[in-house]
């Protein structure tokens with residue numbers, strides 16, 4: 223007989239979608255969120271013995287998210303709303319030891335109509351989202367935030383040369399290329415004590431990190447995605463003391479010159495202006511950067 227053991231377990235509700243409309247007279251705001259709640263705790267016997275007595279139904283979790291969304295004053299700050307949800311589960315159920323809450327906030331941009339911001343109409347500009355993942359345990363809260371799916375492209379100011387070459391290398395060196403990526407960035411917050419949670423200006427930091435990322439992408443004379451990634455993270459850590467580490471995932475969405483020599487047209491070197499953008503495969507450059515720990 224093979225003996226097995228339950229090594230780890232967690233469960234919950236994924237992709238709980240909600241829209242909250244905040245009305246101030248005719249002026250409306252719209253917040254669209256997708257929420258995932260995962261619980262850990264004394265649920266082992268539900269897996270090993272079919273004992274559901276301690277199982278908080280995932281349907282209950284979904285309902286709880288809507289109830290808390292109705293009651294909260296923090297819906298605009300996903301870090302605080304996720305913390306509220308996580309605390310609810312850990313405080314309500316004594317057998318829950320850890321709640322992980324992932325919130326994705328979708329972007330709705332207010333419409334400009336006849337040059338004026340419209341009071342109740344919005345448009346989605348691209349797939350970019352803002353995220354947070356909050357882990358609530360009995361004695362501590364961890365908060366990670368980020369942005370996902372920010373598609374960018376620059377037409378110069380990017381090179382890639384001097385890389386290792388061997389018998390399988392065909393890529394020519396480039397001193398001037400298109401650089402395009404879909405930015406995924408996440409960063410962790412330092413939470414020295416529970417009262418720090420509500421004091422961190424999450425939205426201001428988000429806006430600043432997004433701007434630093436875009437500004438660095440645009441202005442860096444990039445020698446590789448790796449070097450540009452590192453510079454982005456370094457700048458964030460220099461400016462934001464509340465942030466302890468920064469991670470990026472940057473696919474290198476290749477754009478190569480189309481061979482037009484076959485048609486008697488120059489399309490190489492300084493004459494290149496027709497490119498083929500490739501969806502797949504892409505490079506994928508990832509790294510996490512943190513401050514050097516003080517030896518004092």
Ligand SMILES: O=c1[nH]c(=O)c2[nH]c(=O)[nH]c2[nH]1
Pocket residue numbers: 382393445446447448474505
């Ligand atoms: O910035 C880059 N980094 C790489 O590691 C790489 N590899 C590659 O083929 N092109 C690029 N570009």
